[in-house]
Amino acid sequence: MANSQHANFDAVIVGAGFAGMYMLHSLRDKLGLSARVYETGNGIGGTWYWNRYPGARCDSDSYVYCYMFDQRLLREWEWSERYPEQPEILRYLNHVADRFDLRKDIRFNTRVTEARFDENANRWTIRTEAGEVVTAKYFIGAVGCLSASNLPKFKGLETYQGKHYHTGHWPHDGVDFTARRVGIIGTGATAVQAIPVIAQQAKRLTVFQRTPNFCVPARNGKVDPEVANARKADYDAIRERIRNSSFGFELSFIEKSALEASPEERERTFNAMWDQGGFSFWLANYQDMFFSKEANEVCAEFLRGKIRETVKDPAIAEKLIPKTYLYGTKRQPLDSNYFETFNKPNVLLVDVNETPIEEITPRGIRTSDREHELDIIVFATGFDAMTGPLKKIDIRGRGGQTLSRKWDDGPHSYLGVAVAGFPNMFTITGPGSPSVMSNMPVSIEQHVEWITGCIEHMRQHGLATMEARTDAEAQWTAHVAEVANASLFPTADSWYLGANIPGKPRVFMPYLGGVGPYRQKCDEVAAKEYEGFTFTA
Ligand code: NA7
Numbered sequence: 355m356a357n358s359q360h361a362n363f364d365a366v367i368v369g370a371g372f373a374g375m376y377m378l379h380s381l382r383d384k385l386g387l388s389a390r391v392y393e394t395g396n397g398i399g400g401t402w403y404w405n406r407y408p409g410a411r412c413d414s415d416s417y418v419y420c421y422m423f424d425q426r427l428l429r430e431w432e433w434s435e436r437y438p439e440q441p442e443i444l445r446y447l448n449h450v451a452d453r454f455d456l457r458k459d460i461r462f463n464t465r466v467t468e469a470r471f472d473e474n475a476n477r478w479t480i481r482t483e484a485g486e487v488v489t490a491k492y493f494i495g496a497v498g499c500l501s502a503s504n505l506p507k508f509k510g511l512e513t514y515q516g517k518h519y520h521t522g523h524w525p526h527d528g529v530d531f532t533a534r535r536v537g538i539i540g541t542g543a544t545a546v547q548a549i550p551v552i553a554q555q556a557k558r559l560t561v562f563q564r565t566p567n568f569c570v571p572a573r574n575g576k577v578d579p580e581v582a583n584a585r586k587a588d589y590d591a592i593r594e595r596i597r598n599s600s601f602g603f604e605l606s607f608i609e610k611s612a613l614e615a616s617p618e619e620r621e622r623t624f625n626a627m628w629d630q631g632g633f634s635f636w637l638a639n640y641q642d643m644f645f646s647k648e649a650n651e652v653c654a655e656f657l658r659g660k661i662r663e664t665v666k667d668p669a670i671a672e673k674l675i676p677k678t679y680l681y682g683t684k685r686q687p688l689d690s691n692y693f694e695t696f697n698k699p700n701v702l703l704v705d706v707n708e709t710p711i712e713e714i715t716p717r718g719i720r721t722s723d724r725e726h727e728l729d730i731i732v733f734a735t736g737f738d739a740m741t742g743p744l745k746k747i748d749i750r751g752r753g754g755q756t757l758s759r760k761w762d763d764g765p766h767s768y769l770g771v772a773v774a775g776f777p778n779m780f781t782i783t784g785p786g787s788p789s790v791m792s793n794m795p796v797s798i799e800q801h802v803e804w805i806t807g808c809i810e811h812m813r814q815h816g817l818a819t820m821e822a823r824t825d826a827e828a829q830w831t832a833h834v835a836e837v838a839n840a841s842l843f844p845t846a847d848s849w850y851l852g853a854n855i856p857g858k859p860r861v862f863m864p865y866l867g868g869v870g871p872y873r874q875k876c877d878e879v880a881a882k883e884y885e886g887f888t889f890t891a
Pocket residue numbers: 500506521539540541542543544545562563564565685706734735736737849854
């Protein structure tokens with residue numbers, strides 16, 4: 355139980371990943387407020403605490419996948435590779451937690467189950483699964499966009515006698531695949547990382563694929579020390595560039611239509627991006643790739659050619675080629691030997707559109723044509739993204755209205771950071787902000803700093819509550835939809851619009867307007883005395 359001295363806080367923060375850690379540091383050490391973080395896991399790290407599956411690593415270049423708020427931290431930390439593996443990112447976050455003495459204000463192994471706004475006291479009452487109750491003026495969701503794992507209901511799973519794991523809840527002591535017959539369901543960004551690594555160990559790996567992916571090579575490796583040092587010397591400029599970019603990277607689109615370029619020029623450009631690896635092909639391609647089906651098609655055709663070149667068996671290559679959606683409208687997976695893995699004799703690809711999974715049996719997975727005997731099943735089946743983690747908490751605002759109910763038809767939010775009817779509540783990288791359509795640490799820092807500014811403003815003016823206005827929320831929510839609908843993104847059945855979760859409303863959740871313009875909008879709102887918000891004294 356909390357001792358009485360600390361049962362009332364200025365702020366309660368849920369989640370101790372990148373977002374919750376910086377929010378704590380910011381409120382406690384910059385503003386001098388009392389803050390407590392609750393974290394379900396037994397350690398800090400959020401995404402990087404839970405996702406320990408084989409091959410788990412970041413898809414953002416390490417020199418921009420980190421906090422930028424502290425010059426010394428930025429210059430002192432050395433990343434070992436272009437894309438750090440999960441253990442290294444977790445080491446980095448633990449280093450940050452020690453450096454800023456964060457742990458003493460974090461309660462681990464503690465799930466927040468309920469948060470209610472008390473309209474008389476203008477405070478939030480927060481309850482944990484263990485029954486602890488505390489109050490706070492501010493309630494801040496730092497719950498992550500991809501933390502509510504999705505385990506689809508497969509008939510018969512409870513009868514399965516082997517071991518099964520979801521990639522988002524991986525055992526801390528690892529899983530030994532040696533001499534095992536392994537099945538993996540899913541071929542998203544997670545599976546694309548895990549499959550080549552599992553295939554190296556397992557006796558046999560059966561991949562159950564529903565939707566193939568356009569993968570691009572990550573091209574991971576050591577970073578030339580000269581390049582790393584030059585970046586460290588240039589961090590001020592790098593920070594400015596990524597803060598004003600579209601996606602939080604040093605990447606920008608080619609200011610030309612893919613259709614204006616000659617086939618030879620396109621081939622050269624595509625090959626250069628392919629060789630460079632990473633998100634260039636996705637986020638620094640011809641500027642009309644996300645807007646014109648014809649332009650998109652030439653990009654897709656290049657990638658289809660690469661799959662055909664890599665996969666030796668033409669029938670398997672055809673199965674691995676996406677045909678049901680446009681390139682880039684689902685999250686771009688980065689791969690290290692993904693397509694090559696399907697050339698291995700111990701790897702079998704099952705297209706569940708041809709032979710659907712009928713049930714899980716005590717011995718494995720039965721598809722419509724046969725039973726696949728398996729010792730281990732890996733569910734790489736993704737997450738109830740963005741709204742899922744917030745809806746899991748019983749959050750009640752004014753008049754007892756629940757957030758879950760309010761978001762029945764999709765998320766309604768002002769700037770992705772505040773919700774009308776839920777005063778003094780902030781959602782870091784919530785739906786309606788760039789979030790998953792950006793390099794997360796960049797968007798997290800922007801939100802944390804903006805929220806800190808709001809709270810400082812309230813303190814300076816002696817204000818009791820801050821709340822998004824319904825009209826401002828409606829306008830912003832419409833704007834988020836309008837920007838998404840102007841692109842090709844909503845044409846795909848992606849988790850960006852909840853299509854992976856049966857019954858979830860089909861609403862494009864992240865804001866596609868770009869990290870730079872979004873930051874500018876938030877800064878303008880603040881400069882206009884928080885336009886779109888109401889305050890009470
Ligand atoms: P994703 O990208 O949601 O991938 C989940 C995969 O699981 C995807 O291939 C799904 O197919 C598949 N899936 C989901 N449910 C089923 C069922 N019922 N049957 C068969 N296959 C299924 O999650 P990830 O973990 O890979 O990546 C999430 C993000 O984490 C990633 O984008 C990064 O930002 C980090 P579908 O495509 O829905 O047909």
